[in-house]
Amino acid sequence: MSPRTGAPDQGSVTFSDSSNFINRDMSWLAFNSRVLELASDPSTPLLERVRFLMISASNLDEFFMKRMALLRRRLASNFDLRSSDGMTVRECLEHTRDAVDAMFQVQAACWDKDLLPALATEGICIERYSSLQDHERVALDAWYASNVFPIMTPLAVDPGHRFPFISNLSENLGVLLRDPATQEQSFARLKIPDVLPRMVQLQDGGTHPRGVRIVPLDQIIEANLHDVFRGMEIIAVLPFRVTRSVVVEQDEDDIEDLLEHVQAELQLRRFAEPVRLEIGTCPSAPILDLLMEELELTPDAMFSHAGMLEYDDLKAVVELDRPELKYSLWRPVVPERLRDDEKDIFAVLRERDILVHHPYESFSASVERFIAAAAYDPNVLAIKLTLYRTSRESPFIEHLIHAAQEGKQVACLVELRARFDEDKNVRFARQLEKHGVHVAYGLVGLKTHCKASLVVRREGSGLRCYAHLGTGNYHPGTAQLYTDCGLLTCDDAITKDVVNLFNQLTGRSRTYEYQQLLIAPNTMRTRFLALIDQEIQIARSGGAGQMIAKMNALEDEKIIKKLYEASCAGVEIDLMVRGFCTLRPGVPGVSENIRVRSIVGRFLEHSRIFFFGNGQDDPVDGLWYVGSGDWMSRNLSLRVESAAPVHDRAARARLHHILEVSMHDQYRAWTLGRDGTYERLTVPPGAAPNSSEALGTFVSLCRDVKGEA
Numbered sequence: 113m114s115p116r117t118g119a120p121d122q123g124s125v126t127f128s129d130s131s132n133f134i135n136r137d138m139s140w141l142a143f144n145s146r147v148l149e150l151a152s153d154p155s156t157p158l159l160e161r162v163r164f165l166m167i168s169a170s171n172l173d174e175f176f177m178k179r180m181a182l183l184r185r186r187l188a189s190n191f192d193l194r195s196s197d198g199m200t201v202r203e204c205l206e207h208t209r210d211a212v213d214a215m216f217q218v219q220a221a222c223w224d225k226d227l228l229p230a231l232a233t234e235g236i237c238i239e240r241y242s243s244l245q246d247h248e249r250v251a252l253d254a255w256y257a258s259n260v261f262p263i264m265t266p267l268a269v270d271p272g273h274r275f276p277f278i279s280n281l282s283e284n285l286g287v288l289l290r291d292p293a294t295q296e297q298s299f300a301r302l303k304i305p306d307v308l309p310r311m312v313q314l315q316d317g318g319t320h321p322r323g324v325r326i327v328p329l330d331q332i333i334e335a336n337l338h339d340v341f342r343g344m345e346i347i348a349v350l351p352f353r354v355t356r357s358v359v360v361e362q363d364e365d366d367i368e369d370l371l372e373h374v375q376a377e378l379q380l381r382r383f384a385e386p387v388r389l390e391i392g393t394c395p396s397a398p399i400l401d402l403l404m405e406e407l408e409l410t411p412d413a414m415f416s417h418a419g420m421l422e423y424d425d426l427k428a429v430v431e432l433d434r435p436e437l438k439y440s441l442w443r444p445v446v447p448e449r450l451r452d453d454e455k456d457i458f459a460v461l462r463e464r465d466i467l468v469h470h471p472y473e474s475f476s477a478s479v480e481r482f483i484a485a486a487a488y489d490p491n492v493l494a495i496k497l498t499l500y501r502t503s504r505e506s507p508f509i510e511h512l513i514h515a516a517q518e519g520k521q522v523a524c525l526v527e528l529r530a531r532f533d534e535d536k537n538v539r540f541a542r543q544l545e546k547h548g549v550h551v552a553y554g555l556v557g558l559k560t561h562c563k564a565s566l567v568v569r570r571e572g573s574g575l576r577c578y579a580h581l582g583t584g585n586y587h588p589g590t591a592q593l594y595t596d597c598g599l600l601t602c603d604d605a606i607t608k609d610v611v612n613l614f615n616q617l618t619g620r621s622r623t624y625e626y627q628q629l630l631i632a633p634n635t636m637r638t639r640f641l642a643l644i645d646q647e648i649q650i651a652r653s654g655g656a657g658q659m660i661a662k663m664n665a666l667e668d669e670k671i672i673k674k675l676y677e678a679s680c681a682g683v684e685i686d687l688m689v690r691g692f693c694t695l696r697p698g699v700p701g702v703s704e705n706i707r708v709r710s711i712v713g714r715f716l717e718h719s720r721i722f723f724f725g726n727g728q729d730d731p732v733d734g735l736w737y738v739g740s741g742d743w744m745s746r747n748l749s750l751r752v753e754s755a756a757p758v759h760d761r762a763a764r765a766r767l768h769h770i771l772e773v774s775m776h777d778q779y780r781a782w783t784l785g786r787d788g789t790y791e792r793l794t795v796p797p798g799a800a801p802n803s804s805e806a807l808g809t810f811v812s813l814c815r816d817v818k819g820e821a
Contacts, residue, residue, distance in 0.1 A: 127673040130198030132696050132703070134788045136667050137179055137204055139692035141211045142790055144171045146712045146782055148215065149792070152222050158230055159437040160714070163430045165222055169423035172215065173281060173355060180208065181357030181387045184413075196669055197694065209412060220419030234437060235320025236429060238311075241331040248314060249335070252327060256336050260308060264333070266340050269299045275406040276301050278386070280356040283310075283422050285334060286399040290345040297347065299402055302340065304330050310425035324432065328425065348396035352403060353421045355388035389414045390421050439714055444474035444592070450481065457485045458569060458602070461578055466600040467738075467763035469770065470584065471715060475591035479598055480507055482580055486567040487511040487518070493575070494521035494568040496614045498560055499540065501585040508586050509540060516548040521568075523550040525617045527560045552618040555752065558633065560617060562740045562754035563598075566610045577607035581629075581756040583719045583738055594718040597738045597770075599756050599763070603628075606756060613754065632741055632753035637670065640743070643724045643735065644674045648681040650727045657683035658725035658734075660771050663742040664718060667694040671743045679705040688774050689784075690717040698786035710790060713780030721767055722755065736764045 150156050151164040183205050186192070192201045199207070228238060241249065266287075267276040278284060283304040290297050304310070310329050317323040330351060337346055386407045391400065393416055404414060420426075435441070447468055449460055460466070468478045484507065486492045495515050502508060516522040526541040545551045554560040563582040568575055584596030601607070605628045612624040613631060630636040644659065651657030657678065666672070666687065672695045679685060685706045687695070697706040711717050722737040739755030741747035758764050774781075782790040 127676045127702065128196075130194070130196060132676065132699060133195075133197040133669075133672070134694045134696050135195070135197040135199050135204060135207070136692055136694050137175075137183070137208050138211060139694060139788070140175065140179070141208065141215065142788075143691045143710065143712075144168050144175070145215065145218075146710060146790060146792075147171060148218055148222065150712065150780075152218075152226060157438050158227075158234060159430050159432065159434060160439055162227055162231075162426050165219065165227065166423045166426055166430065168215075169219060169420075172212065175212075176355045176388045177280075177358040180205075181359045181385075183208075184387055185357070185359060205412070213415070213417075216415060216417035216419070219423070220417060223419050223423070231429070234434070235318055235323030236432065236434070237318055237323070237325045238429075239314070239325050239327050241327055241335050244314075244327070248316070251315070252312065252332055253336060255312070256332050257339070260305070260329075260333065261336070261339060263305045263307065264302060264340055267301045267303075269301070269402075269406075278354045278407070279303075280384075281353065281422075282306070283330060283425075284352050284354075285330070285337075286350040286352055286396075286403060287337060287341065287346060288348040288350075288396060288399050289341055290347050292343070292345055297398075299399065300341065302333070302337075304333065309428060310422070311428040322434065326429070348399060350396045350399040350403075351392055351421055353390040354386050354407065355390070356386050357384040359384070387413060391416050392421065393418050442471060442592075444471055444477075446474050446477040450477055457481055458489070458567075458578060461600055461602045462576075465603065465758075465760040465763055467758065467760070467766050468598045468600065469719075469766065470591045470596045470598070471593065472595075475588060476507075478600065479580055479582070479586070479591075480511075480588065482567070482578075482600060483508055483511050483565060486569075486578075487515040487520075489569065491570045492520060492567055493570055494523075495566070496523045496525075496618075497565040497586065498525045498527070498562055498617070499586060500527045500561055500563065501590070502540070502587045503589045504536070506540075506586070507588065509543065512544060512549050513547040516544075521550075522548070523552065523614065523618055525552050525554060525560055525614070527554050550618070554617065557750070559751045561747065561751040562613070562631075564610055564613060564754055566607070566614055576602060577604075577611060578602045579607045579610040581606075581610070581738070581754060583721075583740055590716075594716045597719045597721065597767070599738055599758060601756075603759060617752065628757055630737065630739065630755040632748050632751055636739075636741065636753055636755060637668070637748040640671065640722070641674050643722075644671075644678050644683075646726070647683045647724055648678050650725070651678070651682040655727050656725060657681065658685075658731075659683060660686045660688075660721075660723040660775070661743070662688040662717075662719060662721040662771060662774065663690075664720070665689060665691040665693070665742045665744050667692065668743045668745045668748055671748075675706060676702050679703045686771075686775055688717070688771070693784060696786060696788065697784055708784035709775070709777075709793075710782045710784065711774060711777055711780050712782070717774075719770075720755070721771060723767070723771065732761060732765045732768050734764075736767050738767070 147164055148168040151161045151168060156164065183201055186201045187205065194200050231238065267273065269275050285302040287300045287302060288297060289300060308329060311326045312329055312332060314325040314327065316325060318325050334349055386409060389403060389407060389409055395416060447466060449466055450457065486495050495512065497508065497512065512522050512524055524544055541551050563585060565580045567578040569578065580598055580600050582596060582598035584591065584594050609626045609629040612626065613629065616624050626635055630639045647657040647659050666689045675685060675695060683705060687706065687708045688711060689708055690710055690712060693708055695708065697703050697708045720739045720742060722739065723731065724735040725731065726734045728734050736758040737755040738758060739753065741751060741753030747753050758767060778793045778795045781793045783793060784790055
């Protein structure tokens with residue numbers, strides 16, 4: 113039986129058999145199919161469906177920039193080895209190519225046959241320039257002449273002009289021209305300017321009371337090409353889009369300045385090799401041949417598909433003021449113990465730890481308040497924080513700068529290599545340094561992905577430390593969209609570990625002994641393996657071995673093999689893995705006691721929660737951790753990650769409730785089958801759906817019961 117499509121044959125197998133693993137890239141594409149399914153789901157609000165379509169397309173872009181680029185590079189280097197699932201690199205490229213082609217077709221059908229008519233029904237009409245009335249085209253042409261034409265920069269290709277550089281993910285028009293005087297043909301490239309809106313509204317909104325009529329910018333430009341190429345005959349026009357690799361390999365052994373290294377890497381990436389050429393259907397053969405030759409692409413890197421080339425252009429549609437076509441606005445609740453704005457947050461933490469669950473509970477009223485209070489408290493002597501991703505207007509930057517100007521010891525670990533945020537983080541680092549913050553850039557060879565902050569406060573005759581350890585970034589924007597957990601604590605044993613963690617990140621110490629925290633790459637994998645081993649021993653001794661883990665992705669082979677061993681020992685294992693999962697559940701004699709589900713919905717399921725029964729009758733009395741890293745080899749071996757134990761029983765009870773709701777979700781959940789495919793759960797007729805999104809309702813009810821407005 114195929115190691116990719118079916119379960120292993122009965123008989124003697126080992127945990128290392130390729131039939132026990134699912135291909136990582138195919139599993140990732142299956143995840144993106146689940147995102148795309150929400151765009152086709154009529155129960156999803158219409159403009160949210162458009163947003164999910166945009167997300168699926170953006171995910172594909174990232175897949176090509178990272179994974180496809182890496183696979184192509186390995187194949188070009190004759191590194192065609194088999195992965196744990198049995199596929200060679202060449203086979204993986206072939207399978208992913210087929211899957212991506214199918215996904216393009218689903219995206220196009222979703223847009224052309226489903227969303228476009230549904231939008232028109234609601235008065236949101238995406239018009240074709242060619243279908244407009246004469247007076248409307250005249251008005252658009254006049255707008256183009258005043259607002260677009262002066263910006264256009266046609267780049268010809270001839271003996272005096274080299275083929276231009278095509279920037280990553282830019283939208284372009286390839287134009288085949290002919291000189292009427294000489295009959296000589298030539299090519300020109302015209303980039304759709306990034307500075308202009310991609311959708312142009314007509315003044316006439318149509319008959320709908322709140323209707324809008326929109327024309328894509330590229331169609332307006334294409335209709336006016338005669339103004340750009342005056343006196344030339346336009347033979348053919350080909351819209352196209354190029355995707356480039358972000359996989360830049362540099363030797364880190366001789367790095368002297370990590371900041372300069374990242375800046376150089378960004379420059380190299382800008383000119384990285386192309387990995388995909390996207391075009392529409394029925395392309396001009398001469399233009400296509402020229403592009404393929406100049407970009408040095410093989411046929412398998414060319415994708416001709418219907419639908420839009422750049423679904424991100426639909427952002428203007430999603431942002432229309434039509435609240436009835438969107439999810440209802442969620443207003444985060446202030447955590448109960450932080451509702452008194454006048455009460456000292458440090459006094460609250462001395463009473464007991466606080467577990468916060470975003471976006472259901474307010475990020476600004478908890479985590480931001482924690483750092484703000486530290487910045488302005490005269491008794492606080494030091495603040496330390498890791499910064500992986502944050503927003504341009506981040507209050508954390510402002511608070512850290514204020515604290516430094518007040519003379520506090522302020523240190524910030526800025527991870528310059530956060531993928532796609534490198535340039536932004538370089539600017540943040542420069543800004544912080546300029547204002548007196550001690551900035552460190554992490555450890556060479558390791559990305560700092562942990563989400564941790566430390567506050568050192570003078571109390572009485574000594575010092576007390578406070579910490580926040582989270583599953584998500586210090587990013588106010590994503591805190592409204594991602595489900596994440598965070599622990600606020602002054603537990604002495606935990607904060608001692610946090611002190612050591614920052615010393616390791618900013619200093620030169622190679623190792624520290626961590627008593628409470630699980631830190632990658634130091635102790636996290638070995639400790640998780642030991643915790644699974646403990647459940648194995650409990651099950652073999654006749655007890656109820658059990659564990660639940662919630663994460664974004666699962667592919668670490670050592671962890672997976674240990675989970676297989678636990679399943680064979682009788683440990684009951686529930687895994688909630690939002691994204692790709694290379695573990696194959698339900699295999700006789702291997703993973704019969706493992707269940708895997710994925711939840712994809714309104715909020716991005718981003719929290720990492722780990723539960724081990726520890727032989728306790730009540731799950732709340734088991735071992736609970738919240739962490740920053742998934743069970744992936746890169747997280748456990750190549751990143752600095754942290755997972756914090758949750759000691760407070762009320763906090764553990766909340767984590768238990770979160771997992772219980774997630775495990776019984778019937779609304780936005782898919783289950784992973786033994787054959788590697790996902791099946792969406794359906795709500796039985798007449799039954800009220802259980803949904804992870806009901807956690808918001810639960811929190812709201814708590815708020816209402818407490819009398820909060």
